[in-house]
Amino acid sequence: MPMGPLPGAELVQTPLQLYRYLLRCCRRLPARNIQEHYKHAIRQSFRVHADEDNPERIQQIIRRAIEDADWVMNKYQKQN
Numbered sequence: 001m002p003m004g005p006l007p008g009a010e011l012v013q014t015p016l017q018l019y020r021y022l023l024r025c026c027r028r029l030p031a032r033n034i035q036e037h038y039k040h041a042i043r044q045s046f047r048v049h050a051d052e053d054n055p056e057r058i059q060q061i062i063r064r065a066i067e068d069a070d071w072v073m074n075k076y077q078k079q080n
Contacts, residue, residue: 018062025069
């Protein structure tokens with residue numbers, strides 16, 4: 001069974017919702033060091049995009065982040 005998206009991925013509409021969703025995904029990763037690595041990457045990405053104000057671009061970033069999170073979750077699921 002793939003880890004895949006957490007329930008609620010389709011409801012993510014805002015950057016704050018995305019941030020919370022991605023941190024919940026991190027909690028499902030197998031090892032503490034892996035969790036911390038991705039948490040750090042999430043925080044860095046949010047800092048980089050903090051001044052984004054184009055609604056279309058924000059939605060594009062949200063979609064891509066969820067796709068990337070799904071990929072990471074499936075990667076670690078296949079390893080276990």
